[in-house]
Amino acid sequence: MRRPLVMGNWKMHGTRGSVRRLLKEIAVAGESQAAEVVVCPAFVHLQQALNLCEGTAVSVGAQDCSHMTAGAFTGEVSAEMLLDLGCRWVILGHSERRQYHGESDDLVAAKLAAALQARLLPVVCVGETQEEREAGEAEYVVSRQLRGALEAQAGLQQVVVAYEPVWAIGTGLTATPAEAQDMHAFIRAQLGEIAGADPDAMRVLYGGSVKAANAAELFGQPDIDGALVGGASLDANEFRQIVAAAGGPQ
Numbered sequence: 001m002r003r004p005l006v007m008g009n010w011k012m013h014g015t016r017g018s019v020r021r022l023l024k025e026i027a028v029a030g031e032s033q034a035a036e037v038v039v040c041p042a043f044v045h046l047q048q049a050l051n052l053c054e055g056t057a058v059s060v061g062a063q064d065c066s067h068m069t070a071g072a073f074t075g076e077v078s079a080e081m082l083l084d085l086g087c088r089w090v091i092l093g094h095s096e097r098r099q100y101h102g103e104s105d106d107l108v109a110a111k112l113a114a115a116l117q118a119r120l121l122p123v124v125c126v127g128e129t130q131e132e133r134e135a136g137e138a139e140y141v142v143s144r145q146l147r148g149a150l151e152a153q154a155g156l157q158q159v160v161v162a163y164e165p166v167w168a169i170g171t172g173l174t175a176t177p178a179e180a181q182d183m184h185a186f187i188r189a190q191l192g193e194i195a196g197a198d199p200d201a202m203r204v205l206y207g208g209s210v211k212a213a214n215a216a217e218l219f220g221q222p223d224i225d226g227a228l229v230g231g232a233s234l235d236a237n238e239f240r241q242i243v244a245a246a247g248g249p250q
């Protein structure tokens with residue numbers, strides 16, 4: 001049984017005030033959900049988020065980490081630093097990092113190795129662009145990104161994969177549940193071919209304009225194990241409804 005996982009990727013949003021307001025409603029002591037819940041604020045808000053989530057069922061993750069362990073790498077944050085702070089999770093290879101920061105499959109693989117070594121729980125993002133989908137290359141691209149990141153790594157059971165079609169991110173367009181399911185099944189089959197991975201034990205999340213109104217239908221698909229939520233995770237009410245759709249309070 002794969003426990004549903006709902007993660008909020010807050011991207012470059014928030015102030016100390018908004019982090020406090022949001023977590024007051026999302027991270028409530030004594031409240032537990034069938035789904036595992038994780039929030040990923042900006043680096044500068046991690047400590048505050050960790051403090052506010054203490055004693056609740058909500059975990060905290062970062063949106064990226066360095067592929068290096070330590071050294072003269074100005075502006076970088078290592079996986080060890082995140083673990084030392086108290087973070088459990090890290091998002092890697094998000095399409096915005098690939099697009100705006102030129103992250104290659106090789107770099108994502110190196111970051112994954114660093115995260116696994118530090119015993120962080122990594123979420124590796126994959127997904128095709130609109131042009132790639134229209135050219136019939138969606139599966140090829142997703143397979144390349146997956147294999148590029150995961151092959152030859154140890155400890156793959158800890159890895160979560162997030163399928164985020166680039167054309168669905170922040171656009172209001174969502175893959176239909178059937179389209180998403182097809183790709184999730186393809187991803188699980190690919191995981192089965194990657195040595196060291198047990199595909200039935202690994203969680204594959206969907207991301208791209210997930211909101212309260214479409215979450216239940218997506219989560220109803222057999223290979224969709226939860227969501228990586230962007231915009232809707234900044235609205236406590238929306239986010240709570242998405243978490244509820246993934247399994248509801250226990």
Ligand code: 13P
Nearest residue numbers: 009169170208209230231
């Ligand atoms: P939106 O939910 O805003 O489309 O963002 C998805 C995403 O990129 C999550 O990582």
